[in-house]
Amino acid sequence: MSCFLIRNAKIVNEGVVFEGDILIENEFIKEIAKQISPKSSDCVIIDAEGSYVMPGAIDDQVHFREPGLTHKGTIETESKAAVAGGITSFIEQPNTVPNAVTQELLEDKYQIAAKTSYANYSFMMGGTNDNLEEVLKTNPRNVAGIKLFLGSSTGNMLVDNPEVLEKIFSSTKMLIAVHCEDEATIKANTQKYKEEYGDDIPMKYHHLIRSAEACYLSSSKAIELAKKTGARLHVFHLSTAKEMDLFTNKIPLEQKQITAEVCIHHLWFTDADYDAKGSLIKWNPAVKTQADKDALWKALLDDRIDVIATDHAPHTLEEKCNPYLTCPSGGPLVQHAVVAMFEAHHQGKISVEKIVEKMCHNPAKIFKIEKRGFIKEGYYADIAIVNAYLPWNVKKENIIAKCGWSPFEGYNFKSRVTHTFVNGKLVYHNGKVKEAKAGQRLLFEREV
Structure with a gap:
């Protein structure tokens, strides 16, 4: 079982920001609470103190x-x-x-x-x-x-x-x-x-x-x-x-x-x-x-x-x-x-x-995307952690798109995405995209 525990997060969801922990098990958000203890010694703990945790x-x-x-x-x-x-x-x-x-x-x-x-x-x-x-x-x-x-x-x-x-x-x-x-x-x-x-x-x-x-x-x-x-x-x-x-x-x-x-x-x-x-x-x-x-x-x-x-x-x-x-x-x-x-x-x-x-x-x-776009228990763990006070400069060396340029090149952003989860997998962390092609086909809650 894959397990991550995001602690001390400023969770942004449905118009409010509240401090708490998020437990991710396999693909899904298992629990959201003020404080969560890891259920397993294998659970990876991420301290998000000071950062916003938002839906991807x-x-x-x-x-x-x-x-x-x-x-x-x-x-x-x-x-x-x-x-x-x-x-x-x-x-x-x-x-x-x-x-x-x-x-x-x-x-x-x-x-x-x-x-x-x-x-x-x-x-x-x-x-x-x-x-x-x-x-x-x-x-x-x-x-x-x-x-x-x-x-x-x-x-x-x-x-x-x-x-x-x-x-x-x-x-x-x-x-x-x-x-x-x-x-x-x-x-x-x-x-x-x-x-x-x-x-x-x-x-x-x-x-x-x-x-x-x-x-x-x-x-x-x-x-x-x-x-x-x-x-x-x-x-x-x-x-x-x-x-x-x-x-x-x-x-x-x-x-x-x-x-x-x-x-x-x-x-x-x-x-x-x-x-x-x-x-x-x-x-x-x-x-x-x-x-x-x-x-x-x-x-x-x-x-x-x-x-x-x-x-x-x-x-x-x-x-x-x-x-x-x-x-x-x-x-x-x-x-x-x-x-x-x-x-x-x-x-x-x-x-x-x-x-x-x-x-x-x-x-x-x-x-009408199924189980995405919110931080809710039972939803897919698609999550971005944003440090609002970690400046960085856009330059050719850190542009990931294949074309290798950006209209923002040379700009100093005050905020930085530090972690990205897709379906419960940590796919991006501190400037590096991990070799985890975790994407799934989106499904829609509509009548066929």
Whole structure:
């Protein structure tokens, strides 16, 4: 039997912080109490005094690049970076190569993860203009949801046929997650800047090309369609102040049919950072203005936005050095997401309880993930220990993602993830990922 006893912890769970011990036996949290005596001499004792002990974060949007784009990252390399950052479960997107748009291709990814993932995993089924039959075969018990790109993406994944879109929305009870940017607006804006600058458009115009209007046009249509059809909609990576009026905090999360996500980079960077960071902060949707960032923070704290995620999407540094039109959008974030939010906590922007709500509890609730996202007896022992006062500097030598760079490179974080448990196994400890590929396929509490 595997046994760990975490002592003197500041346990963060369901809106409170309380001091106590946590006993882990095999895969599960066996006991939580003020003081626990080890039941066996083989039980490994970890003294967490002064540290926060939180549920492992659940990242509902990552791109781990396997299959087909493994020069950028693999399920193995990126899940390794995730557990180093206190993320114990991830939901990966279908725009790999080939796109995961058939049940067979989707299952191929699960087979890879079963052999190689350090973290728990689920993969979204991708929708296209012509694969509704395949989409409807998706098993709600063991697949996180359906992903639709309503703006350009890799391969044949742009869903731009209104009739197909309505049919998907009205035909499935599964959660539909959407990337919302209006393709026609982006194309027109790109052409305008291309006429002025040629192929080498300055990066600082990215947020004007993939504009606030492009985001709002698309997200407002998706929400209107969800209300019309009764679909369960989850809107990924919101980036604008204007979109915040589309969401409500007037009902409990469990009753929401339309939920919202914000990503680390949209809470951290603004268009003022393009001059210094350039392509390293080129994401879709784009990082926008300080006013947009302020509005995102406000909506996050008042519960119009429900989840904090990463949209971890690594590219090689060589690819990111391309001129604007050929430079891919996206960057690595899983290793630094939790500590970035703790940095915001140190700045007085957010409580630790709220971080846990948005990164652990709410993803579990929204996707109805079975026995994860909380520190509760009988739940899987997915746990991160965070020392809020153990500074470290991000540098190439400690970046774990395969691409080997980070938009946070050179930054001094005040907090550090010291331990990560996945299914009761200690997979990360003080800067080292252990060779323990402990990830399991996520299951969902839904009717089949």
